[in-house]
Amino acid sequence: MAHTAEWKIRLHLFEDDRGTTTARVVLDTGTTTLTGHGTAHCHPTDTDVPEIGDELAAGRAMDNLARKLLDIAEKDIEGMGASRPPRRQLTGWPM
Template sequence: MPHTAEWRVRLHLFEDDDGTTKAHVVLDTGTTALTAHGTAHCHPADADVAEIGDELAAGRGLRSIAQQLLDIAERDIEGMGSSRPGPRQVTERSSPR
């Protein structure tokens, strides 16, 4: 049975006066909205490069969303009476060679 879905991700980045970059991530599936946050701090000895802070904060926020999705999928699988998947079962499948 074919299935198509579109999920929307909103990612907002903010930098504080103290050099802390914060990311606020919202994943909207149409039926559920997941939110997460990520932060990055510039070490005082490092050059303040805004792009790096954005990348770190966004990556950490997105990683949190990914973990939430995996946790939800595991609970859904268990709710259907199936056994809890191992790490390999939840990861992406590799394409056939």
């Protein structure tokens, strides 16, 4: 069965004057909207490079969104009567 869909993603980045970058990524599937959040902090002794803060915050927001999307998919799989697939670790410390 062929299936085509288009999902829209918006990424918003904000940096304050204290070196903190926050990111919000919004996924719109047409029927559901999910939001992921991430932050990055520049250490006071480090050189402030906004692009690095953007990359870290955006990556963390997308990771947060990915985990939410995987959780929904796993619950949908269980709802179909199948067992939940083993949780794969994406990044970071073990869950």
